[in-house]
Amino acid sequence: MRFFIRRGIFYIVTAWAAVTLNFFLPRMMPGDPVSSLIIKSGGQISPDAINSLKVLFGLDNGQSLWEQYTSYWNQLFHGDLGLSFAFFPTPVSSVIQQSLPWTVGLVGIATILSVILGTTVGTLIGWRRGTKADAVLPVATFFSAVPYFWFGLIAILLFAVTWDFFPASKGYQPGLIPAWNWEFISSVLWHGILPALTIVVSSISGWILGMRNMMVTVSSEDYVTVAQAKGLKERRVMVSYAARNAVLPQISSFALALGFIVGGTLVMEMVFSYPGIGFVLYQAVTASDYPLMQGCFLVITLAILVANMMADVVYAFLDPRTRQEG
Amino acid sequence: MTTVDTNNLEPQELPRPDAPGVSHTKQGPPKPKKGSQFVFLRNSKAITGMIILGFFVIIAIIGPWIAPYDPDAFSDQLVAPPSWEHWLGTTHLGQDVLSQLLVGTRYVMIVGFTAGVLATILAVIVGVTAGYLGGWSDEGLSLLSNIFLVIPALPLLIIIASSLDGGMIVIAGVISLTAWAWGARVLRAQTMSHRKRDYVEASRANGESTWRIVLAEILPNLTAIIASSFVATVTFAILTQVTLAFIGVTSPTDWNWGTILYWAQGNQALARGAWWWFVPAGLCIAAVGVALALINFGIDEFVNPRLRSTGRYARVLRKRGVQARVGFTPIDRGTTHGGVAATPQPGSPPGGNSFAPEPSGEIPASTNVKG
Numbered sequence: 001m002r003f004f005i006r007r008g009i010f011y012i013v014t015a016w017a018a019v020t021l022n023f024f025l026p027r028m029m030p031g032d033p034v035s036s037l038i039i040k041s042g043g044q045i046s047p048d049a050i051n052s053l054k055v056l057f058g059l060d061n062g063q064s065l066w067e068q069y070t071s072y073w074n075q076l077f078h079g080d081l082g083l084s085f086a087f088f089p090t091p092v093s094s095v096i097q098q099s100l101p102w103t104v105g106l107v108g109i110a111t112i113l114s115v116i117l118g119t120t121v122g123t124l125i126g127w128r129r130g131t132k133a134d135a136v137l138p139v140a141t142f143f144s145a146v147p148y149f150w151f152g153l154i155a156i157l158l159f160a161v162t163w164d165f166f167p168a169s170k171g172y173q174p175g176l177i178p179a180w181n182w183e184f185i186s187s188v189l190w191h192g193i194l195p196a197l198t199i200v201v202s203s204i205s206g207w208i209l210g211m212r213n214m215m216v217t218v219s220s221e222d223y224v225t226v227a228q229a230k231g232l233k234e235r236r237v238m239v240s241y242a243a244r245n246a247v248l249p250q251i252s253s254f255a256l257a258l259g260f261i262v263g264g265t266l267v268m269e270m271v272f273s274y275p276g277i278g279f280v281l282y283q284a285v286t287a288s289d290y291p292l293m294q295g296c297f298l299v300i301t302l303a304i305l306v307a308n309m310m311a312d313v314v315y316a317f318l319d320p321r322t323r324q325e326g
Numbered sequence: 327m328t329t330v331d332t333n334n335l336e337p338q339e340l341p342r343p344d345a346p347g348v349s350h351t352k353q354g355p356p357k358p359k360k361g362s363q364f365v366f367l368r369n370s371k372a373i374t375g376m377i378i379l380g381f382f383v384i385i386a387i388i389g390p391w392i393a394p395y396d397p398d399a400f401s402d403q404l405v406a407p408p409s410w411e412h413w414l415g416t417t418h419l420g421q422d423v424l425s426q427l428l429v430g431t432r433y434v435m436i437v438g439f440t441a442g443v444l445a446t447i448l449a450v451i452v453g454v455t456a457g458y459l460g461g462w463s464d465e466g467l468s469l470l471s472n473i474f475l476v477i478p479a480l481p482l483l484i485i486i487a488s489s490l491d492g493g494m495i496v497i498a499g500v501i502s503l504t505a506w507a508w509g510a511r512v513l514r515a516q517t518m519s520h521r522k523r524d525y526v527e528a529s530r531a532n533g534e535s536t537w538r539i540v541l542a543e544i545l546p547n548l549t550a551i552i553a554s555s556f557v558a559t560v561t562f563a564i565l566t567q568v569t570l571a572f573i574g575v576t577s578p579t580d581w582n583w584g585t586i587l588y589w590a591q592g593n594q595a596l597a598r599g600a601w602w603w604f605v606p607a608g609l610c611i612a613a614v615g616v617a618l619a620l621i622n623f624g625i626d627e628f629v630n631p632r633l634r635s636t637g638r639y640a641r642v643l644r645k646r647g648v649q650a651r652v653g654f655t656p657i658d659r660g661t662t663h664g665g666v667a668a669t670p671q672p673g674s675p676p677g678g679n680s681f682a683p684e685p686s687g688e689i690p691a692s693t694n695v696k697g
Contacts, residue, residue: 147569147572149587260479264480266480281484297484304476308476
């Protein structure tokens, strides 16, 4: 239990740090881009929306910093992230609400696939080290050194332009109305295959290399030799003795690598014009839409914290030591 | 603050594996003996990595002089495939892609290495302080680096870079602010393992000041870890700044490999099938990334003899029909005995940052396979 309380406190502190960072960033930056956005929009914004933007970006200079900070929190708890300029006049929160399921679906499924596949392959290669299976290593090294989005470009060139297998962009067939019918769902799946495959291909090598190195280290431990000496089946030694211990750092590095992976997949969405939060962020950048950028950062950070908590639960499930502690 | 040049990957800076008979958990002499200082360079992976990286460093220096055209100059050959005139074809405005690539290398290298140096210095300060002092300052600094590890770097960088509008040094500085946390975490774990060792206790008993113990006693023993974290940070910085340039948050008129991809993506290079426009830039990124990864593998194998002997004996084992599996830790009696021990350090982050394995507490040399 102590493990969970400790981690819980850590997540609360991190969430607070992220929100506070988000509060201070626009106040520390030189210039005042949001005021100019408000002026440019020429009186089309309601006074309420202007007021909420003022709270978010600290344009109301009469207030003290502490007053600004408390009203900022107050506004966040009401789910008000300001008004988007790229999708004028939609509020930021509803823009993000629409895009988040796409990202969670695509990135979530692709990442889980990549972790499971990569860890399995890494287990096998690490167990049979020194055989021809090691030929995977240089390939994996190459793949891990390439930015994700470049893979996306190559994948589009090969599979969408040269051979017309998959659609090159968008989350579903333009013109379809999102609904729970087969036509729409199949279109979503069809459009998701290429981005998901690209994410898996570009992120899997990290998992393979990490797991392989851990297997090499773990398989010389005494308890593995003992298990072997007891005459246990090869498979059982590999899975229940070596891999079970080697996988623990994989889980903890999953939590730490998540920010990096999500960053890579956000750019992937930009390449594929996939309607997730990464593409929204891209549109926000091209339109200099600061409220939307800040909102995206906040939501992405919170989503990563949630994913981290899930990794912690899995870790506690796999490692009895964390459960026994308290 | 540090006296150790974090940029220095020269072999003599790296600690040598223990001499025979020295207990595995005590790391040995920080000073290498004569003749053995090229152990690191005997590693073929490290050599290959150094050669590739050296090539790109040279290009970064001489690139703008050997570029056949001005990278900004227009010509009437629009989106032309590679020819003798333009080795890597042209862009939608008739600019020479090869020249852009050559000129852009300098930007990539400067940002990568500057960010690497800055982030490594930060990591050393935070990590070693936290590890050596312990107590509340450790709790606080660890919390700080864990927060920075969890907060996603790229969206944060996008926000900062798009409102800063800065040059390459500003970009490098901002990247380094998000890149130090991993190294700090690893260095903290290592410092904690060194803090209680005999040589540190001895210098404390001799009345050496805390500064001297940290700078002159502990830091030299962390050189391999610092070097490995530096290399990983440079990789991260290069990937990140190329990504930022690709998205278009940095100035699109400063040539670097990401800017080339930005213009290619924005002008339908994909739909036009203009592969020469974006394939070479990606391959360059990949080549630098592979070079840095190879150097890091070299450092890893240098530190963890299990990984090293695995590679060295693979062929011998195959020839004998032995399948290396459990219990086989082939130890090369010729050069190394045992290895540098380490306390558990956190697993490496997959996804391209660093693939440092987790060295376990002790390295049993129970079974020998002699070649």
